[in-house]
Amino acid sequence: MRNSAVLIAVTLFIALLPHVRATEVIKLTPDTWQDAAPRGKEADRIYGDWVLRNDRIVAVIAEAIPTRNANMTVRNVGGSVIDLTQRDRQSDQLSAYYPLGSLYKLSGGTQRAGKDDAASLRFAGPTEDGRSATQVTYELPDGAPWLKIITRVTNTSDKPLELKPQDAIRADGEFAFGVDDDGALVWAYDKHWRQAYGTLLLDSPWKFVLEEGRRPLLRLEPKDGKAVTLEPGASHEIVRYLFPAADTIEVKALARELRGEKLSSVVLAVTDPDGPVDAADVDVKTAAGASVGHARTDSEGRLKVRLPNGRYQAVVSAQGRGEKTLTWDVDDDLEDKVALPSPxxxxxxxxxxxxxxxxxxxxxxxxxxxxxxxxxxxxxxxxxxxxxxxxxxxxxxxxxxxxxxxxxxxxxxxxxxxxxxxxxxxxxxxxxxxxKRTVDTTGWLSADYHSHSTPSGDNTATQRGRVLNLLAEHIEFAPCTEHNRVTVYDPHLEHFDAKDRMLSCPGMELTGRPLPINHQNAFPLKHKPRTQDGGAPVTDVDPVVQIERLAMWDDGSDKLVQINHPNLVQMVGDKDLNGSPDGGFEKMFSFMDVIEVHPLDNIFERPDQLPGPRDRSNPIFHWLQLANLGYRMPGVVNTDAHWNFHGSGWLRNYIKSSTDEPTQADVHDLVHDSEHGHIVMTNGPFLEVSARAAKGDKVADVGDDLEASDGRVKLKVRVQCPNWLAVNRVQVFVNGKPKSKLNFTERTNPDMFHEGTVVFDEEIPVALDADAHLVVACAGEGETLGPVMGPDRGELMPAAVGNPIFVDVDGGGFKPNGDMLGLPLPIEPGLKPSKPHHHHHHH
Missing domain, CATH: 2.60.40.1120 (Carboxypeptidase-like, regulatory domain)
Structure with missing residues (x-):
């Protein structure tokens, strides 16, 4: 009786449990996020998107609204697949899969009851020209490792319509692409991140033609070569299956499974004398030498592949271990193992x-x-x-x-x-x-104000790798500045147990057109996680409108606004760059705080002509010209890093700071010191510059004003270098001009230059007969940064430049001299520089 009572109670309990579908449709909200949002380097899901999942795979379909973008370059994704990965090993690397490309403007997101416990979502929309409309239906059957995508196109015009359909896929970075089965299967594979995708036309009159490029197109063509024409009101349906896998071998196995072909499993164990080998490469070919595909072992050194019956050769290799070749005669499931030598x-x-x-x-x-x-x-x-x-x-x-x-x-x-x-x-x-820390930077913090990683959309470098780059290169302050998205580095700093080693804050680069002028950074900003663009402002085709929008974002909050890689001639006076003054985008200066001026070594060269479209020419030279016109805009240099091979570290700013512990610094204090020009720019050497009047004790740092009534100034210049770079020249620029009497080289002034860390440490007298801004630069002429900074950046000449010190000689406040330095700018007569707008962040 007791056992019977227990059985009855358990049966009643199970009967009372709510029915749980194996396949689910979930709207992403704060309540569902933790359980439902998939993971991966390229995961772009936000609140409002749809999740379709079963026990095998999880897919995200973007909310079908006009403003839905996955990132800066993967745009208009409403109703498209933006995340797709296996449920048990989540590694989303898909940027987007667009059924029928972006030809149709989809709306909806209607849940429908599918067959055999399939979850279903339907979207619909017309083309912009109104000639046709489509329904896009996503079906995920219970237990299926693929997503079925059905597009139904209807001719809504009054004339016959020839169908020329094409899908589009964004699988960026290291993905390789291929077409198999006479155009029935297209695959994409990133072996490092162990993610592959396949899309299959099953028993279809259509075939794929892959057009590779940055934005690959999957053009669909009739197999028989005959055009498909829809009469008015007629419809045509195309079905394709989209699936994730760990590798190309499994992608092709899934295609065969859909076609009902027999497959056998091969389980391979790869070891060396230390145990299982993770990430061993396995290249499989047929006995005739045709490639079957590539795969990698998991952390347990195991790999499971499915193959049709036949004879295969598998070449197994791993870092430092060489390779071995195996032969598989597959007519049933089999297990194999291979021992590689130790590295x-x-x-x-x-x-x-x-x-x-x-x-x-x-x-x-x-x-x-x-x-x-x-x-x-x-x-x-x-x-x-x-x-x-x-x-x-x-x-x-x-x-x-x-x-x-x-x-x-x-x-x-x-x-x-x-x-x-x-x-x-x-x-x-x-x-x-x-x-050994040999260079003394007391009172200054190193900073990079412009870096990117995969959330930016124009690269696929992992953001965790960007943060590790910054830590390894000893950057002490790095705001997060992805393209058109506010986000943060905090999770990665926590991962590396480094929150006490680098200061960061939310920020962004607002990246619009025209290029290159309409790119601006700002930080700190308010981060609104899991929302479109993290709560960022949107771009505008008018650079003045865009930078004002950014400057006044978050209710005009205290922030630094930086103009990136500018064409200063276009900004100040020549909007269309035809050589004639037209006012340019001069009002941009009203909303900016700092401006990028690299490359630094160009300060020693005067350009022969003004820049053209998409050409920055010599921004540091034009920066000096504009200082002579009365523009006070502190210069900065930044890596604009997009990839992780020597990505960060080869350019940096030193910001004046009241503390040498980066995480004890206040972001807003660093913002204000940057606004005031308390910045030295460098690709390696540490340059210190200060000035005092011959009569008086006041010391002016870079960016400061100094009154010197008799025109006599003493510049204190100190240069330090680590053991892997050298400086042999110090040059003082007076109102943008390199003065020959203020040019000091190791060859002509050997007593001023020294071996060891402190290369140069001198007080330089400067005599002025009028107001002047003083800029000090140092360089290692004939030298390079060398292999520490890699094969590309290592070829750069070591250089550092301080921001100007503004010297007032007549006691009436600093007055610019208007000198164009021998290369007149196309500006309106009587140009008066725009003054900073008094939004909150100017002090």
């Missing part, structure tokens, strides 16, 4: 002088016949090409046997460690190094 390992333990953990960049270059390692693509986090980035100075790096040159670095305040290691198979090689 050698370099075991790094890098510390600061205090013995504590330190973020760093470790570079491995093979000597002689030893090739450089390739740890991962430019989008990766830790292993990027031949670099290993570490947040704590520790790493265990697999390498092929051989000899390697090694560089360990932590930005230009630290001496780099140059050494070599000899790697033997199966052995650990220790790499112990202490990074």
């Amino acid at each position: 050698g390992y370099v075991v790094a333990k890098i510390t600061g002088e205090d013995g504590q953990k330190i973020a760093c960049k470790i570079q491995f270059s093979g000597q002689d016949d030893t090739p450089d390692p390739n740890f991962g693509p430019d989008s990766a986090i830790h292993g990027v090409r031949n670099l290993q980035y570490s947040a704590d100075g520790q790493a265990r790096v697999p390498l092929a046997p051989g000899k390697y040159d090694v560089i360990v670095s932590h930005g230009p305040e630290y001496d780099a460690v140059f050494t070599e290691v000899s790697v033997e198979r199966g052995r650990d090689t220790p790499l112990a190094a202490t990074l």
